[in-house]
Amino acid sequence: SQTIHQWPATLVQPVGSPLSLECTVEGTSNPNLYWYRQAAGRGLQLLFYSVGIGQISSEVPQNLSASRPQDRQFILSSKKLLLSDSGFYLCAWSVLPLSGASSYNEQFFGPGTRLTVL
Amino acid sequence: AQTVTQSQPEMSVQEAETVTLSCTYDTSESDYYLFWYKQPPSRQMILVIRQEAYKQQNATENRFSVNFQKAAKSFSLKISDSQLGDAAMYFCAYRTIGTNAGKSTFGDGTTLTVKP
Numbered sequence: 640s641q642t643i644h645q646w647p648a649t650l651v652q653p654v655g656s657p658l659s660l661e662c663t664v665e666g667t668s669n670p671n672l673y674w675y676r677q678a679a680g681r682g683l684q685l686l687f688y689s690v691g692i693g694q695i696s697s698e699v700p701q702n703l704s705a706s707r708p709q710d711r712q713f714i715l716s717s718k719k720l721l722l723s724d725s726g727f728y729l730c731a732w733s734v735l736p737l738s739g740a741s742s743y744n745e746q747f748f749g750p751g752t753r754l755t756v757l
Numbered sequence: 758a759q760t761v762t763q764s765q766p767e768m769s770v771q772e773a774e775t776v777t778l779s780c781t782y783d784t785s786e787s788d789y790y791l792f793w794y795k796q797p798p799s800r801q802m803i804l805v806i807r808q809e810a811y812k813q814q815n816a817t818e819n820r821f822s823v824n825f826q827k828a829a830k831s832f833s834l835k836i837s838d839s840q841l842g843d844a845a846m847y848f849c850a851y852r853t854i855g856t857n858a859g860k861s862t863f864g865d866g867t868t869l870t871v872k873p
Contacts, residue, residue: 671859682761682848682863683802698860727800733859746852746861748802 641666645730645749652756658703658717660752662730665711670732672713673746674705677727689713725756759784759851763864770839771872777824778834778867780849790852791825793834796866797845805847808832836869844871 642665652658664670671690675683685698687705695705702721706714713730730749760783770776782791793805808816808825816823820840824833836843849864 673860675863677800680866682763682865683850683861685860685862688860729802731802745804745807746859751800753800 641732641747643730643732643747643749645728645752647752648750649753650755652720652754654722654756655719658715658720658724658754660715660728660730660754662713662715662749663711664713664732667711667732667734669710670734672707673731673733674713674715675729675731677729677751679726683729687715720756722756725754728752728754759786759789759853759862761849761851761862761864763849763867765867766865767868767870769870769872770836772839772841774839775835775837776839776869778836778847778849778869780832780834780864782830782832782849782851782862784830784851786853789854791823791832792850792852792861793821793823793832794848794850794863795843795845796848802848806834839871841871841873844869 644663646661673688674686676686677683687695687697689695689707692707692710703717729751731746733746762781764779789810791808795803795805806816806818806821808823815825820837822835846866846868848866850861852859852861
């Protein structure tokens with residue numbers, strides 16, 4: 640069965656420090672991978688998605704970047720954190736169905752990382 | 758760009774009663790998916806129910822059902838026989854289909870309280 644891991648679960652970082660959050664998926668090949676951020680009391684905002692190794696698409700301009708060095712590894716980074724980067728970060732994966740665009744492709748979410756920037 | 762609106766920040770329901778959570782969306786696409794997710798205090802996102810836009814029949818999963826009105830771009834969630842474990846934040850989500858990686862747009866959520 641497929642599983643998705645995120646670490647760390649909780650992180651407290653000072654403003655201006657670097658960031659690296661990691662997400663790995665097991666039990667599937669060539670997944671689409673996503674990074675979402677959830678501000679307190681709000682919905683999920685898509686930050687980045689990737690359809691393959693080295694292929695990253697950014698949805699919103701921001702202080703963060705993403706990389707996909709391996710098929711099932713997705714990393715969220717920052718060189719210098721801002722206060723506004725605080726939030727709950729969720730990684731997710733899905734697989735495009737082989738039979739065409741009308742088939743269902745569920746998105747599976749990881750357990751998330753709570754980031755507090757002080 | 759698609760938008761998803763949940764107009765009820767908070768809802769409450771008595772245990773064993775029925776509650777309906779509202780969701781509207783805006784899109785120019787003709788085919789897409791709609792979802793309701795549950796996020797309990799653990800913050801794990803749990804899929805509750807899904808609906809394909811090309812299907813006219815409303816989806817049902819045990820005590821959860823939807824009222825999908827495509828022309829009105831409305832997608833409400835009905836929870837019957839509410840249980841204490843249903844208390845959570847509920848998110849409505851829209852997802853594109855096809856070759857653009859299935860990106861999802863989420864509403865801001867509705868916090869559901871279940872009273873014993």
